[in-house]
Amino acid sequence: MDGLQVVAEPRRRAILQLVWSQELAAGDIAAHFDVSFPAVSQHLGVLRDAGFVSVRREGRTRLYSANLKALGPLRPMLEKMWTEKLDRLVTLIEKETR
Amino acid sequence: MSDELVLERRVSAPPDKVFTYFTEPDKWLAWQGTEAEMELVAGGLWRVNVTGQGFASGRVVEVVENERVVFTWGWERGPAVPPGSTTVAIELVPEAMGH
Numbered sequence: 472m473d474g475l476q477v478v479a480e481p482r483r484r485a486i487l488q489l490v491w492s493q494e495l496a497a498g499d500i501a502a503h504f505d506v507s508f509p510a511v512s513q514h515l516g517v518l519r520d521a522g523f524v525s526v527r528r529e530g531r532t533r534l535y536s537a538n539l540k541a542l543g544p545l546r547p548m549l550e551k552m553w554t555e556k557l558d559r560l561v562t563l564i565e566k567e568t569r
Numbered sequence: 570m571s572d573e574l575v576l577e578r579r580v581s582a583p584p585d586k587v588f589t590y591f592t593e594p595d596k597w598l599a600w601q602g603t604e605a606e607m608e609l610v611a612g613g614l615w616r617v618n619v620t621g622q623g624f625a626s627g628r629v630v631e632v633v634e635n636e637r638v639v640f641t642w643g644w645e646r647g648p649a650v651p652p653g654s655t656t657v658a659i660e661l662v663p664e665a666m667g668h
Contacts, residue, residue: 546572546574549574549650549655550574550576553574553576553657554576556600556601557576557578559600559601560590561578561579561580563590563599563600564582564586564590565581565582568586
C-alpha cells in the first residue's frame with residue numbers, strides 16, 4: 472500500500488490525528504471508535520508499516536504516536552500528484568495556445 | 570521539511586500566457602479542481618477544491634508577474650500533509666525564440 476492509500480482510509484486518518492500530539496495505547500485508541508479492537512489494531516499495523524506511526528513498548532503496553540517526520544512516505548504520492556497535474560496543464564496550455 | 574521535489578516542464582507558450590494558469594481561478598480549474606480562491610498578495614489565502622480529493626489550501630508567499638508564484642500547500646482534511654506543511658514554488662523561465 473502506498474502512502475496515499477494508507478491515509479485515504481478515513482479511520483486511519485482519524486487514528487493518525489488522535490496520536491498526532493499524544494502517545495496512546497491501542498486500547499485507548501480503539502475506545503474512540505465504534506469498531507472492534509482487531510479492526511483498529513489492523514489499521515495501526517498498516518500505519519506502522521507505512522512509517523506513519525511509531526510504537527514504543529512500556530511493560531506489556533504498546534504505545535503509538537504519529538511519526539512527525541513521516542512526510543517521507545508521502546513524497547512519492549506528492550510527486551505523482553504534481554506530475555500528473557503538470558502534464559495535464561502542459562497539454563492544456565499547448566492546445567489552447569496553438 | 571527540507572525535502573525538495575523539483576519538476577520541470579517545457580511548454581510551447583509565452584510565459585505571460587502560462588502565468589495565468591497559476592494565478593487566475595478559472596484557468597487553474599481548467600487543469601485541477603472545481604472551486605478556487607486566490608488572493609494574489611503575500612499572505613493571501615489560496616484554496617482549491619481538488620477534484621475527488623477535497624480542499625487543499627495555503628497562503629500566498631510571493632507573486633512576481635509572469636515569473637514566479639509561491640504558496641504553501643496542504644490538505645485541509647487529515648493530518649497527513651496539512652496546510653502549511655509544504656511550499657509550492659512555480660518558476661517560469663523563458664527560452665530563446667520567445668518560448
